Amino acid sequence: MCLAVPGRVLEIEERDGTRMARVDFGGVVKDVCLEYLPDMQVGDYAIVHVGFALQRLDEESAKQTLELFENLGVLDEEFGDAWGRAAKEAGAQRPADTDTGPGNDPSKEAQS
Numbered sequence: 001m002c003l004a005v006p007g008r009v010l011e012i013e014e015r016d017g018t019r020m021a022r023v024d025f026g027g028v029v030k031d032v033c034l035e036y037l038p039d040m041q042v043g044d045y046a047i048v049h050v051g052f053a054l055q056r057l058d059e060e061s062a063k064q065t066l067e068l069f070e071n072l073g074v075l076d077e078e079f080g081d082a083w084g085r086a087a088k089e090a091g092a093q094r095p096a097d098t099d100t101g102p103g104n105d106p107s108k109e110a111q112s
Contacts, residue, residue, distance in 0.1 A: 003074060004049035006062035007032070009042050023048060026066040 007023035012034065014020070019034040023046070030051070034040050037053045045062035046053035057065075 003069070004047045004054060005069065006045055006057050006065050007048050008059075008062065009034075009040055009044050009046065009053075012040070012042055021053070023053070026070060 005025050007025040007030075009021045009032075010024050010029065011022040012019065019038060021032050021034050021040065022029055023032040025048070030048075032046075032048050033052045034046075035052070037046060037056060040046060040053060040056065045057040045059055047055045047057050
């Protein structure tokens, strides 16, 4: 599934002529392009889809949406440990040489 997820802008910088931000999605931090929303500032919330900030969002709406997505397991589906999830579904252990990546905690996988 591919959703538009709200996130909070932590840092803004220009990379190769493109305005980029580090955005926090409820604990998972990703790089996001701000070209569609050039007036975004650190601390603002935006709805992000496939790496692009598409629309500014107020803090309360963003937090409510993130909480709902987390309760539904959507955040794990979007940002979670894809290798571990695939291994679990196949009835196997997670491949030892696969990186857990940011926001992924292999100890949580062992608990489920």
